[in-house]
Amino acid sequence: MADPVPVAMGQGSSCWGCFQSLVDIHLRLAEVLPAIEIKYWQAVADFKLHHLESYEDKSIVVGFFEGMARTEEDIHLLKLMREKCQILIAFGSCSCFGGIPGLANFSDIEECYDVKFRNNKTVEGGEVPSENLPGIASVVKPNSDFVDIDIYLPGCPPTPDLIYTAVSALLSGQPIDLPPHTVCHYCDREKKDTPIEEVLRPYQGIADPDRCLLEQGYICVGSSTWGLCEGQCVNMGSTCRGCFGPPPPITQDHGAASISMLGSYAPMEPEKIVEEVKDPLGTFWRFDYPTSHLGRMRIKREEAKEK
Amino acid sequence: MTIAKPKTSATKGKWSNKALVVGGGVAGMQAALDIADQNYKVYLLEKSSSIGGRMAMIDKTFPTLDCSACILTPRLSEVQRHPNIEMLTYSEVEEVLGSAGNFKVKVKRKARYVDEEKCNGCGDCVPACPIEVPNEFDQGIGFRKAIYIPFPQATPNIHTIDKRGHAPCYTNCPAHVNPQGFTALMRSGDNDKALKLVRDAIPFPGSLGRVCPALCEEKCERASVDDPVSIRNLHRWLYDNEREHGGYKGDIPVIDKKEKVAVIGAGPAGIACAEKLIRLGYPVTVFEKREEAGGLLRYGIPEHRLPRDVIADEIKIVEDLGVKIEYGKEISSVKSLLNKGFKAVFLGTGAPVSSKLRIKGEDSTGVYHAVDFLDKVNRGEKVPLGYNVAVIGGGNAAIDAARVAKRLGVKQVTIIYRRSRAEMPAIHQEIEDAVEEGIELKVLTNPVEAIESKGRLVGITCIEMKLGEPDDSGRRRPIPIPGSEFSIPFENMIIAIGQRADPKGPHAELDMTEWGTPEVDPVTLQTSMENVFAGGDLATGPGLVVEAVGQGNVAAESIHRYLQGEELKEGRPETFIEVIPEDIKKQRFGVHPRASMPKISIYNRRTTFKEVETGFDAETAMTEAGRCLNCTVCSECMECVEACQREAIDHNQQDEIIELDVGAIVMSTGYKLFDVAEYPRLGYETQSNVITAMEYERLINAAGPTAGHLVRLSDGKVPKSIGFIQCVGARDVGKGVPACSRVCCMYGIKNAVMAKEHDPDVDVTVYYADIRAFGKGFEEFFEMAKTRFGVKFVRGRVAEVVETDDEKSLIRVEDTEDLTFMQNEHDLVVLSGGIQPSLGMRILAEDVGIELDNDGYVKVEHPLLYPVDADVDGIYTCGCSDGPKDIPDSVAAGSAAAMRATIVLARGGEVK
Amino acid sequence: MTEAETGTDTAAEAPRIGVFVCMCGHNIAGTVDVEAVAKMAETLPYVAFSTTTMFMCADSGQQLIKDSIKEHSLNRVVVASCSPRMHEPTFRRVVEEADVNRYLFDQVNLREHVSWCHMRQPEEATEKAKDLVRMSVARAALLESLPVKSVEVEPTALIVGGGVTGMRAALDIGDRGFNAILVEREKKLGGQIAKLASVYPTGEQGNTLADQLIKRVKTHDKIEVMTESTVTDLDGYIGNFDVTVTTNDADKTHRVGTIIVATGIQPFKPHGYYSYGDHPDIITLAELEEMRLKGDVLRPSNGKPPKTIAYIGCVASRESGVKGHEHCSRVCCTAIAKSAGELKDNADEIIILYEDLRTYGKGHEEIQREARTKHVIYSKFPPEKKPRPEIVDGELVLHWHDVFSDDNLILKPDLLVLASAMVPPEGSEDVSKVFSLTRSPDGFFNPEHVKLAPLTTHTAGVMIAGGAQAAKGAAESITDASGAAAKAVGLMARGEVEIEATVSRVIPELCSSCHTCISACPYNAIAMDESQDPPVALVTEAKCHGCGTCAAACPSSAIMMLHSTDDQILAMVEAYLCAPMEPDGGAA
């Protein structure tokens, strides 16, 4: 057996769910773990940041970065990972696109402070702490704005199968070959090619379990979403909300594509569709707002404000 | 009326499934395309050099304001590249025989003098062409060259030479100098080429430029405007100018032929012949018995008219070209020359023997013959003359002798001539000069006896004459008045009544005529010996220098043909189709008098032999050259031939008749515009700021003569106020145009809108009878013109247009809507002329065998059921052939005619 | 379907772009600094050659392009001249003649979109021109060579409308040897003409005129007549249309190669104009004609012959600002003259109130003159002050202002005839939908080009004739009919027709079978290819009209709209917005 491959796991602001998912590969860990040498992973190994800092540049073969870089600490870690790792993987949708933390960009930093600290329902007279906190950037920027990313493994979280496939490929030095299909490809529901006459909220009506949810009026963005999930939600009765982001090449604006798709499916009167599609931004850019065009404009705006 | 169509029945075999479309305008093009699209062969015949018709001339089209050329150009290329369409441009229908399915059509393909296969439209020829004439495509307000394409998008993109025959000046010149050509080259600043063109005809541009009686000028069309162009003096100037700037710079021919040619006599005929032959590459030797060359030019014309150095220089040029002149060498036998190895001989020994008066006392002392007299003087011999000298005769020799006598100090010189002054054959200017110099004319007088005393002349008895009926020469015959004899004292008499050939000489070996001249073929100048040719005075009797030169040219051509073993007579004599320059709008030429020739003072003239006429200066010459009207348009200066690298130009092209077998014919002959000058009250042609709508189209067209700048042609100013007068020559029973022309309202409005577009501040008024905005989008366009562009509309037929003192046009009109009389001032007035059947429609209809309606348009079989069928089976009509139409209606009719025609074509065998 | 690739395969070669800037006389050069544009173009990526010329569309200009392609080994051509709607075919052909695929050509519209509409801002216009050229060059670099394809044409024509126009078209097509299916929604053929008592200019009865055509149409072995039928659906494409004709609720599908729409015109019922409907003796000209055709002209109120008749022209025509009524109805002026002239023989007084007199056509002036000769009175009223009928005690009183006498006049006509507007017939909207025809503001169908292509439409293979295009007289309509027939026969006689290669294409590997495209396609041109596993979308190219809706809709970027790819479009956006700074500029 070859020497274990040095790897590092970095975490930015996130829910840690992605690494959780990594652990979910279960017994297959037995294959993976001997093949790797963990050089940094705060969650499971006692490495400090200065350890990471002390490694020679590019001495780590693969780095996984989970979450996005909101704080100065996150940004420092992200850049450090880049320096030390030969291959840097954006691990999970936050790391790839900004993800759920990216939704913070719907509001500006002061509004965020209001919610988090000042008007936090659980405290009286909340204040924004000024000490022992790493600096918080005014706006969530995609990780790729700070460093070059080599591989994107999206998902909220990436599925254990996906992780296993990716890691196995990496360890064997093979390119990661992921199918490009969208969620629809994995969806077992029937399509009748009828236009949507009415857009429904998930709580409205009772969905036909065998028929395409979108055709029934429920906004399902499975057709614009990378199907690495293999259609988990749609086949379980829930609409796809796009957590894997756009299919390859993932450069396209996922939300824009979803809207183009929906508009083509539902050539309704504009007033009606606007009335029925609540919160387009949150609906169509839930997981990838910072990397989208609108999100980028938002970032530019916030940055301009800072200046 | 019942359905009679289709009457045609199929007779297999002879049935032609080809179609002919007559007229390449937008309707004809459409018809051709729609027939061709059905895989039938179509001949698209167009009389002008490009298809495109009227639409190509129009700037913008209503109601969309699409640029006409822009939307038309794709259509032009589509027609051109369609594999089933054969364009016959510059062609006309001559005759149509037969019936539906089997028409035999004779088509005249007019010579365009450019090989359609070789020309690629590069346009290199155009700048080379010196001729500029008004461009018909630009309605005559712009100019084009004689070789041209009418507009940039012309299709086919082949140049055409506009050559309408031969100019009268050219045909009337015995040597065929090309005045139109050389003056054109002068205008374009190329004096060397101009002079070369003159020398192509005569070796003596300087000498003949002084002494020629200029038969060319007699026929000059410019005389119909003011005075003839001073052609002779122009080639004189060219020569003088060359000499002043270093002399002959032309090519020296390469002697590449081995057949030696002998010329006997270095007079005008001989030198001309020798010069031509040397240019053709023959080794030529001239044998001259006297000490100098030039013949009569040298010895017969006095120095005050033709300075010795001029003739000497011109002879030298010929010698420099390689002609060998052996002086003092009298040839007595032609045969001996031939034995010496000369392959051909030209005899040009002239007519040096003076005619006699055949009166008593003619041989007394003191009597001279003009030729001898002038010869002596020219040789510098002293000729004793008394106080009082008579010169008998009215030709140039007489005048010359008289003026020489005067210069020799004779106090009293009298010319005695038997007819009146008007009949005198001498150059009129010369007569005038002579009179000015104090020479007395005694006309209608004829000597009857020379009075002698002791063998010496002392006087002449004359008889008075009157003029009778014209004789063979066209001049009135002089008749003596009996009993009117009278005597005048004279010490000398110089007889100048003509010469004849010497009965002795080398020509004596040839067959002779009763007048003692060698017998020659009038066309080839060949004598009874096949390799001996004779010309000039020797062959014709005494004539003009230029005639002798012309004969020298003819003989040279004959000798060349003879030596090359070619047929001597083929294509000779050259036939000339003289143009009638009717289409040159004379009123466009302002009167500009002929340049007068500067002369030395009378004082100097009486005492010296200085040349009297001093010649034009450069500026005068240029201005004078500019007076040429370019009667034939192309002057055959051949500059284009030189410019064309593809050797596409062929000035010898001939009209050609081709015969077509077609099954159906579509008439799309378009229309002609009403001649708005028929309403003198509207001021067209009399007022400079009244123009036609078509002229306006070209004015606002970016590709037009003003590059799209809307200015007044009179003064180049931008008009600030424009009036458009509608219905000029439409709906007027009195003028024979009772119907509505259908398009003028809209194009008038369109033109008004375009005026606004060129300059939003311009004030635009349309004077109309009714606005007929009936087509798709027309009413809306009319509305837009009023509301968005602010064009004013006045309903009323314009009474008159008057030019005001400050060069404005006053339109007088009654506004019939509010019953007010208006007088509006405009800077420019545009007349929207009506439409009439195309020129030649009636003749064409006769040729084709169809009927026309009362208005002169093609009569259709039934206006509702068969609106595009002529009354003869197999013949269809579209566009404006059967009545005025706008573009979309014309196009639709083109398609319709195509449909109807192909039904006939299909009957030939394709019906399933 | 045959397929032929023209032009060299340039896909592999690096782009070498030639930029040709046209002056169009001074149409462009008068406003735009074309030299500067051409010079700028030289600096753009992949541009190998850039020049200007006076008229790019002229033969010399075309030759220049061809020569330059050879000389500079160009494989992409950008012509900056006029609207591509005008000359794109011209230049495509030009580049093709120089062995460059027609789809490797791009045109910039410097005239209609720049010089003509920014005439007073030459500097800004030049900037705009530069941007547009830059955008086009960026697009050109990404253009791909596409094959030229053709399809066979079914030798049958469908004619919609059985008036004289439709019948003439059917007869011409039949006489020419092709099949025609004539569909008429009424029971009887003949259309509007058959309802006229006298058709100008000949004065024949409309029904006798129509009957001659009807007889031939019905007996013609090449013509199938379907009355009481309407076309309810159209599928397919030029050469191969599948037309659903509904006759008494029964559908039948026909395969036709070409279609002529000859739906004609309809007289407008002028409710709201001149008290129409308020008095029985106020009728339209069309109603009068029908009355004449059936028998004598009698007053509807009392059945007596009218002695005094008044006509009013331009009723609900030429109404500026009133949608659908702004146009001139073209036929009424002459029709009134004809009608009045003929009725004058039996009436004491006939007066024609008109706005403008538009007896424009062949023989029209004579008709008008004849009426005047018979003492029919013409009185012009001002457009802003129209005649006013009044009903006083059941009696009709007409007030109007006469322009020429400047007087207010009054007449008590026995009959008031309104020459009402000619408008598109009911159902035109459905027709426009079925055949994808666009309409002008007056509601009539738009031709492909109003000047030079008056009979064809933007839907390839579909022609319009007669009143379908605009209000027209019988003679004009019949001329149109033959013309449209020529267009149809042209297609059928050739047997095959080139179709656009600019269709959409599915990239099967990327297709997720989401069916979005299928529901997006207006032409049912996309279906799932069940032979694939899993099934993926497949475009039937001949049915694809190239709208690109599917490409925009496809959420997986699996559909490429050929010649209008996302990359090509976004490259233009980027070329404009991310252009290198001009030296005098500077970063914001």
Added chain:
Amino acid sequence: MTTSSKAKTDSEWEPRIVAFCCNWCSYAGADLAGTSRIQYPPNARIIRVNCTGRIDTEFILSALDQGADGVLVSGCHPGDCHYTSGNLKLRARWAVMAEAVKQAGIDPRRIRLQWASASEAQIFADGVTKLIEQVKEVGPIGRSWV
């Protein structure tokens, strides 16, 4: 990312407008505006697409993202689409997208959807003019964020 609005003062600033026009109606309408010599501000750069249905939401958002001060989409009137219904699909996309744009804090005056037929040159030109006026009110896209 290059947003290259030129360094000009605000008063000199001219909006940069990307205009998507369908070939059959609005592009032709723009052509007609030209042939009719209707004068309108020269800020818009037209990108011709066959049908407004071709216009992906991404095109519009991407243009804004890259620094377009305004985006115009002009097509056939609803019901008059040359391709029967492409414009209806675009219209629905547009409606949702416009909401998102608003939500994202982009001034909705920067985007304009209009219908102009081939014969409505004036409507086309007026629409362009109107958008430019609106955008001028809002200011340059880079600056309005400050």
